[in-house]
Amino acid sequence: MIQQIYPQVNHDYQYELNKDMHLSAAHYVPHESAGPCRNVHGHTYFVNVTIAGDTLDESGFLVNFKTLKNLVHGQFDHTILNEHALFQSGSPEDFPTTEVVARKISEVIQAELDQLPGKPVCVQVFVRETPTSYVVFRPKKVKSNG
Template sequence: MIQQIYPTVAHNYRYELNKDMQFAAAHYVPTERAGKCSRVHGHTYFANITIVGDELDDSGFLVNFAEIKELIHKRFDHSLLNDHDDLFSDEDAERFPTTEVVARTMSEIIQSYLDQAANKPICVQVFLRETPTSYVVYRPLAGGSR
């Protein structure tokens, strides 16, 4: 894992959890404007997920690190992102598997899982590095809106 300093999110919660992970995945961006990226190619993605909350669960966790990794790594590692038809689309630019959309989708997957927890943690940021020189930071709007 790359030693990395991530952008921080201002918040007033008692706890902040950050989970780093990496996964290897291929994708293509289905538009001519993507240039070479319109062809299938792969990346080793590096992600940092930031989750906040005021209360711990009955195991003493804000959320178990392993559960967050399971949600993302198991789903995306060694896959073609475009094949995840439930998440991405070749027809809708808002659902092309760009780094921006993948980061937003990761946030939505994680928040959907967190919404089931009694202590109600919140995913406030997904940092997703696609290459050593390119990354996206996604922060959901308050209230869960895009």
């Protein structure tokens, strides 16, 4: 695997965990201004998720890497993104663009993290759609563990 350097997130948490994943998925952007992207096409997305927190669980983990892989890779790999309920509202805020995919991944992960006793936070999701194009999503409000 090629080592990738990601944009850094400023936070005051003691621990920061990063998980890299690849997703093979198809999508289309249902808007006339999307040009050729209106047609179904696929990508091998490269995703990096950054989780931060102050409290480790009973296993000594901030979050188990496998949990993150199941949430993202397990849900989206080898699928057509438009077929997921997350992307079907009809609103441009839910079209499966790279920006929205990054935000939705953050939301899916944070919903799971909110159930954990240590309350870790998803502070960044990096999604590379092509070798020359990527998006970084950071929630505006990062919750505090306190």
